[in-house]
Amino acid sequence: MAYDLILQNIARHINLTPGEQDHFISLLKPEEVKKKALILREGQLCNNIYYVNSGILRAYHLDKDAKEATIMFALSDWWITDMFCFINCQPAMLFIEAVENSSIVGLQKKDLDQLLIEVPKFERFFRIIMQNAYIREQLRVIQNLSLSAEERYHSFLTKYPQVVKQVTQKQIASYLGITPEFLSSLKVNKTKN
Template structure:
């Protein structure tokens, strides 16, 4: 149950057995059925969730109901709305399970307790935000500077497993194109 998550945090810092035991004790396992919401716009995000099993997506809805996928998250990733979580403000995001999923969550209290007794976790969380920021900077760059076809090719290469698991309309949204156009890109590429 905690094997994966302990390996995950150990990448950033070597923790003692005692620290990891505390960490694991504070984590709350939660299951979500496919299509269940971990978070909806307007709610305050009260979790940082590590995905043990499953796949979730984080998206925004605009006024006309058009959805924009910001992230897909699968096993060994964390998911949350950090601004909402840390500042206890209402979120703009929807976080929805795309498969039956199992996650391990911290809430503001357990996170605080963890940081109090094992302050080295500060580093883990700071690096998590930072990695996130890098990912976003890359995406912005690729959406400004590359064609949809290049973005699609990059995506397949970088996240082949997500490609398998997620419907094309969600991938289209992530890539910033319509499902119809993604379909055309695919038709073109399968001809080559």
């Protein structure tokens, strides 16, 4: 597996020496994941954060009626985990599934903790990643509270046009908190206008 993409991702925020790059790469666990395979299940200890080299992953939660609520998508060059459970070394609350055949790399929590001590500049990198994730989720909550379903759908189309092409209508609907049927009606209304 080539590590160019993940190193470019890191280089946007910090500069690594060749030795630091080699050390970081030595901690990564590459994995090829088939479509619909689960890399994390609810209740399983969440001890990895994943970087998507290619493909797309989806994190979702099942309610008591087994209804899915998509929490996030992760495309190529994105990071994903069940963050609360990863940070606190707890059983996962989420499932993480490959939406399509995907190439990912995992970084274990114990290796990340050691990396942050050995190469302190990674503190900056992961702080920026966490800040960006927090901002994204805060904006999503505000939109869910203040925008109509139609406005949320249009915002999703504008913000994530590449996701729309790679995931199912059911998955988009579960991300938006609406039914697939209602999403269909929104799409029909959009084409009429």
